[in-house]
Amino acid sequence: MPDEMAERMQRAATGQPSCIGSTMVMKGDLSVDEDLIIEGCFDGKITQGDQRLSIGENATVRADIRTGSAVIAGFVEGNVYGSSTVVIKKTARLHGALTAEKLCLESGANLEDVVLSGNIARISTPPSRNR
Amino acid sequence: MFKKTQPEEKQAQAPTQPAAADPVMVRTRSVSVIGPTLVFKGELSADEDLVIQGTIEGTIAHHKKNLTVGKEGRVKADINAASVTIEGHVEGDIHGDDFVELAKSAVVTGNIFCGRVKMADGATFNGSIEMGSPRTSQAKLSVAEDRPRESSRDPARTQNLGA
Numbered sequence: 207m208p209d210e211m212a213e214r215m216q217r218a219a220t221g222q223p224s225c226i227g228s229t230m231v232m233k234g235d236l237s238v239d240e241d242l243i244i245e246g247c248f249d250g251k252i253t254q255g256d257q258r259l260s261i262g263e264n265a266t267v268r269a270d271i272r273t274g275s276a277v278i279a280g281f282v283e284g285n286v287y288g289s290s291t292v293v294i295k296k297t298a299r300l301h302g303a304l305t306a307e308k309l310c311l312e313s314g315a316n317l318e319d320v321v322l323s324g325n326i327a328r329i330s331t332p333p334s335r336n337r
Numbered sequence: 338m339f340k341k342t343q344p345e346e347k348q349a350q351a352p353t354q355p356a357a358a359d360p361v362m363v364r365t366r367s368v369s370v371i372g373p374t375l376v377f378k379g380e381l382s383a384d385e386d387l388v389i390q391g392t393i394e395g396t397i398a399h400h401k402k403n404l405t406v407g408k409e410g411r412v413k414a415d416i417n418a419a420s421v422t423i424e425g426h427v428e429g430d431i432h433g434d435d436f437v438e439l440a441k442s443a444v445v446t447g448n449i450f451c452g453r454v455k456m457a458d459g460a461t462f463n464g465s466i467e468m469g470s471p472r473t474s475q476a477k478l479s480v481a482e483d484r485p486r487e488s489s490r491d492p493a494r495t496q497n498l499g500a
Contacts, residue, residue: 227385234378242372242375
C-alpha cells in the first residue's frame with residue numbers, strides 16, 4: 207500500500223487535475239487554479255482560474271461556478287460562468303444561468319430552467335449508439 | 338518529469354477545437370486528489386482514498402479509507418479516517434482507526450487517536466497521543482470502555498507492588 211500511495215502522491219505532484227471522486231461529498235467554498243474533475247457531490251461555491259472543469263455524469267453540483275472552460279455532463283444547480291468554452295453534454299441537467307464565451311450544446315441536454323448567454327458555437331446531435 | 342508534456346499537448350488542442358475537449362475532460366478516477374492550488378473551506382466526507390496536496394479548512398470525515406496529507410498539504414481540520422499519513426501541515430485532532438503515520442516533513446498540532454502510530458525522526462508534533470482500541474475515532478466511548486479495565490488494576494495491588 208505505501209507504494210500505491212507514493213504513486214498517487216507522484217500523480218498529484220505532476221500537475222494532474224484535482225479530482226473529487228464519486229463518493230466524495232463537499233460542502234463549502236472551493237477555489238482552485240488547476241484542472242478540476244467533479245464526480246461526487248458539491249454544495250457551495252467554486253472559483254477557478256482559466257483552467258478546465260469537468261462535471262461527470264453522476265455528479266451533483268449545487269453551486270455558483272466561475273471557471274475557464276467546462277464540460278458538464280451531470281446535474282448542476284446554480285449560476286455558471288465560463289470565460290472560455292462550456293460544453294453541455296446530453297446527460298447534463300442544468301438549473302440556473304449559464305454564461306460563456308462559447309457554448310457547445312449536445313442535443314438531449316436538459317436545459318429547461320436555464321438562461322443561456324454566450325455564443326453558441328456548436329449544437330451537436332450525438333450518434334444514437336453514443337453511450 | 339516527462340509526463341508534463343502530456344497535459345500541455347491536451348491544452349494546446351483544446352482551444353483550437355472545442356470538440357476535442359469533450360473526451361479529454363470526462364475521466365474516471367478511483368482516487369480523489371486535492372491538488373496543490375486547491376483551497377477548500379467547509380465539510381468534506383468521502384468513502385474512497387484521498388490525497389490532499391492543497392489547503393483544507395473545516396472537517397474531514399473519511400471513515401474506512403486512507404487519507405494522505407502530502408508535503409504541500411495544509412489541513413486545519415479534525416481528521417477521521419481508517420489510516421492517516423501526514424507529510425505536510427495539520428492543525429487539528431487526527432483519528433486513525435487503524436494507524437497514523439507522521440513522515441519526517443510532517444508538522445502536526447493536535448491530538449492523535451489511533452490503534453498504531455508511526456513517527457519518523459524529524460517530524461514535528463505538538464499534542465498528545467491516545468492509543469486505544471482500533472475504533473478510537475468512532476467514539477471516545479470505546480476508549481472509555483477500555484479505561485475501566487486499565488483502571489481496574491487494583492489500586493491496592495499497585496500499592497502492594499510498590500511496597
